[in-house]
Amino acid sequence: MKLNKASMFALMAVLELAGDPERQLSTGEIAAKYGISTHHLAKIMRDLVHNGVVSAVRGVGGGYRFAGNAQRTTLLDIIQLFESLDAETLVQYSSQVNEPVIKELQRIATEIDDLTKAVLDTITLETALKSALCERLNA
Amino acid sequence: MSDHFLTRIATLSDLDAIIALDEFRPDEEKPAYWQEIFNRYVMSDREDRIFLVAQVDAAVxxxxxxxxxxxxxGSPPCGWIFALAVSPQMREMSVGKxxxxxxxDRWRKIGIKTVRTMTDRDNRLTLSFFRGMGLRSGRYIELEKQIV
Structure with a gap:
C-alpha cells in the first residue's frame, strides 16, 4: 500500500503536534524537522484546521496546536481526510466485471483493503507516539 | 483508580461476576462454559494456564x-490470550493494562518470550487496546473458509 503525500505529511504534522498538545509550532518548523515541503504542508495544515484536528494560533509566534483526542483519533481518521482507502475498483480497467478472473481480482483487492484498514483504524495517535518514543529511547 | 485494586487468580465465587462481564456467549451457555474454563485454567493448577481477575474494592x-x-x-511456545473483558464503567483506567x-509477567517467569492474541477486525476497542500494549501483526496469518 502506498499512501499519498498529503496523508503522510498530515500524519507527520499531527503526530508532531499531538506529542505535546500545549506546544505550538509553525508550518516551517514542522517541515524543517521532517525534511518536507513547507509549501505543500501549509495547504495540509489548512485542511487539518478545517477538520478540527489542529487549531491555528494567530499573531506573532503563532502556529498550530493539536486540537483532537490522541487516545481516540486513529491513523485512519487522519488519512481519510486526504484520500479514500477503498479497494481498487477494477471497473476502471475492464468492462468485463462478470468475468471470473476480474471478480477474483476484485475480491483479492478488497481483502487487502480490509486488512489495511483494520491496521490503520486501530492504531491511535497515542499508540503511535508511544512506539515512536520507545524507538527514540532505544536509539 | 482505587488503592484497593488488585489482580489475582480467579476463584469459583468470581464466576457470577465474570459471567456478567461476558458480552459474547448466549446467556444459557454461560454457566457451563465458564465452569469448564474455570476447571481448565484454575483447577488444573498449571503455571502456563492463567485465569486472572481484576478486583476493585470487593468487585470483580x-x-x-x-x-x-x-x-x-511450527510456532515456538508462546502465551495466547484468548479472553479479555473490562467492565464498561472501569474502562480507560488501566484495568486492562x-x-x-x-x-x-507470569509467562515471562516461565521463559515465554512472545504473547499473541486474535481479535475480530471490527472490534476496534479490543484491537486498539492490544495495539496500545505494543502488539503488532505477527508472522502468522489467520485464514478461514465457509464450509457449509
Whole structure:
C-alpha cells in the first residue's frame, strides 16, 4: 500500500503536534524537522484546521496546536481526510466485471483493503507516539 | 483508580461476576462454559494456564485468560490470550493494562518470550487496546473458509 503525500505529511504534522498538545509550532518548523515541503504542508495544515484536528494560533509566534483526542483519533481518521482507502475498483480497467478472473481480482483487492484498514483504524495517535518514543529511547 | 485494586487468580465465587462481564456467549451457555474454563485454567493448577481477575474494592471488574501453546503450526511456545473483558464503567483506567502486564509477567517467569492474541477486525476497542500494549501483526496469518 502506498499512501499519498498529503496523508503522510498530515500524519507527520499531527503526530508532531499531538506529542505535546500545549506546544505550538509553525508550518516551517514542522517541515524543517521532517525534511518536507513547507509549501505543500501549509495547504495540509489548512485542511487539518478545517477538520478540527489542529487549531491555528494567530499573531506573532503563532502556529498550530493539536486540537483532537490522541487516545481516540486513529491513523485512519487522519488519512481519510486526504484520500479514500477503498479497494481498487477494477471497473476502471475492464468492462468485463462478470468475468471470473476480474471478480477474483476484485475480491483479492478488497481483502487487502480490509486488512489495511483494520491496521490503520486501530492504531491511535497515542499508540503511535508511544512506539515512536520507545524507538527514540532505544536509539 | 482505587488503592484497593488488585489482580489475582480467579476463584469459583468470581464466576457470577465474570459471567456478567461476558458480552459474547448466549446467556444459557454461560454457566457451563465458564465452569469448564474455570476447571481448565484454575483447577488444573498449571503455571502456563492463567485465569486472572481484576478486583476493585470487593468487585470483580475484569478478567483475562490465556495459556501457553507450543509448536502449533511450527510456532515456538508462546502465551495466547484468548479472553479479555473490562467492565464498561472501569474502562480507560488501566484495568486492562494491569491485567495484561500481570499475565505477561507470569509467562515471562516461565521463559515465554512472545504473547499473541486474535481479535475480530471490527472490534476496534479490543484491537486498539492490544495495539496500545505494543502488539503488532505477527508472522502468522489467520485464514478461514465457509464450509457449509
Amino acid at each position: 471488574v475484569g478478567f483475562i485468560i490465556g495459556e501457553v501453546r507450543a509448536w502449533e503450526f 494491569r491485567m495484561f502486564n500481570e499475565i505477561c
